[in-house]
Amino acid sequence: MRTRIPILKLRDTLIVSIQWELDDQMALSFQEDLLNKLHSTAARGVVIDLTSIDFIDSFIAKVLGDVISMSGLMGAKVVITGIQPAVAITLIELGIRLEDVSTALDLENGLEKLERELED
Amino acid sequence: MNVTLASYIRENLNPILESWKQFMEEEEEGKFFQIMSDDMIDSTAHELGELMIFSLTENNQEFARKVEEFSVKMARHGWSISFVMKALTNFTEAIYHHMGQTGFLNDNNSGNYIRLINNWLTPLNHSIVEAYSKTWERTVQLQKMALQELSASLIPVFDKISVMPLVGTIDTERAKLIMENLLQGVVKHRSEVVLLDITGVPVVDTMVAHHIIQAADAVRLVGAKCMLVGIRPEIAQTIVALGINLNDFTTTSTLQRGMEQALAITNRQIVEVEEQ
Numbered sequence: 001m002r003t004r005i006p007i008l009k010l011r012d013t014l015i016v017s018i019q020w021e022l023d024d025q026m027a028l029s030f031q032e033d034l035l036n037k038l039h040s041t042a043a044r045g046v047v048i049d050l051t052s053i054d055f056i057d058s059f060i061a062k063v064l065g066d067v068i069s070m071s072g073l074m075g076a077k078v079v080i081t082g083i084q085p086a087v088a089i090t091l092i093e094l095g096i097r098l099e100d101v102s103t104a105l106d107l108e109n110g111l112e113k114l115e116r117e118l119e120d
Numbered sequence: 121m122n123v124t125l126a127s128y129i130r131e132n133l134n135p136i137l138e139s140w141k142q143f144m145e146e147e148e149e150g151k152f153f154q155i156m157s158d159d160m161i162d163s164t165a166h167e168l169g170e171l172m173i174f175s176l177t178e179n180n181q182e183f184a185r186k187v188e189e190f191s192v193k194m195a196r197h198g199w200s201i202s203f204v205m206k207a208l209t210n211f212t213e214a215i216y217h218h219m220g221q222t223g224f225l226n227d228n229n230s231g232n233y234i235r236l237i238n239n240w241l242t243p244l245n246h247s248i249v250e251a252y253s254k255t256w257e258r259t260v261q262l263q264k265m266a267l268q269e270l271s272a273s274l275i276p277v278f279d280k281i282s283v284m285p286l287v288g289t290i291d292t293e294r295a296k297l298i299m300e301n302l303l304q305g306v307v308k309h310r311s312e313v314v315l316l317d318i319t320g321v322p323v324v325d326t327m328v329a330h331h332i333i334q335a336a337d338a339v340r341l342v343g344a345k346c347m348l349v350g351i352r353p354e355i356a357q358t359i360v361a362l363g364i365n366l367n368d369f370t371t372t373s374t375l376q377r378g379m380e381q382a383l384a385i386t387n388r389q390i391v392e393v394e395e396q
Contacts, residue, residue, distance in 0.1 A: 080341075081204070084307070085307055088342050090341075091341060105310055105344065109343060
């Protein structure tokens with residue numbers, strides 16, 4: 001049994017902090033868990049924090065992109081926070097631009113940004 | 121035989137040097153002696169002579185070390201390599217000349233002696249070329265480092281706003297460095313807006329634009345916004361003529377206007393205060 005990624009709820013926002021490198025299976029179960037949680041709590045925003053992740057491969061990046069579009073379909077906005085410089089460089093070099101994703105420096109900024117976006 | 125040659129050279133060093141000087145003078149039309157002082161010529165020439173004797177009497181390892189020392193010294197003096205090589209050739213020439221004159225070299229033994237002298241000359245030639253190329257490599261390396269130090273520092277100007285002025289041509293290597301510094305600086309200073317100032321970049325071609333777009337994308341991923349400022353008229357023209365699409369991020373003509381917009385993004389503005 002693999003450990004699952006904890007998804008916390010704070011008012012109408014879900015907070016996910018990914019603390020270790022995801023493998024493919026974990027990424028997929030994370031996708032499922034998050035969407036279920038979104039459905040059960042009717043949260044309007046999600047913050048995914050990647051501060052402790054040093055490496056993202058193309059599959060994980062794709063899953064992240066998918067999660068964001070899926071959450072969008074379910075009416076929730078997603079902000080990704082704390083992408084490390086090295087990770088950003090890798091993503092750009094892989095040609096993954098995560099174009100429609102909002103990003104923020106850290107969790108604090110991310111929550112502020114989410115709040116602002118939900119107000120609009 | 122080695123010993124005979126060594127003692128011959130030791131005894132006749134001065135006349136050999138005299139004829140060497142004459143050779144050099146003929147060849148360079150006196151230019152040679154303007155470059156170097158007399159003392160310098162004498163000491164260097166003696167050293168050369170001793171090096172030759174050394175090659176005949178000592179073992180190879182010791183000789184190789186000596187040769188290297190000598191070559192490095194030559195390179196340090198800053199003489200041109202062609203000049204040093206010419207001096208070396210002429211020195212050998214002078215030895216043959218002198219040997220021929222005194223009858224030391226005759227038909228029977230000339231082959232052996234020529235081989236002996238070649239044994240001395242070839243490693244010296246190689247070593248000098250190597251010493252010079254090492255010096256050049258080092259110079260190039262130092263200049264490269266200096267250039268890298270000059271380039272790409274992120275300056276935090278206001279809270280949440282940083283500026284990175286880019287000066288000089290951007291190649292792939294520099295672009296990588298710029299991107300790393302940019303992202304690390306953004307995270308370190310917790311900037312929300314970064315202004316990339318390309319006033320000092322002489323040419324913006326598709327490659328440079330590609331690097332800039334990549335950097336801006338990466339900045340967006342770490343959670344900040346990248347603005348391109350300092351776009352001169354000719355750069356605007358090239359960008360459009362090349363069909364480069366920079367629509368995804370804000371661009372302005374000057375750093376000043378970029379800064380105003382950056383302040384606006386972070387909900388601030390510059391106001392004048394009344395005189396008191």
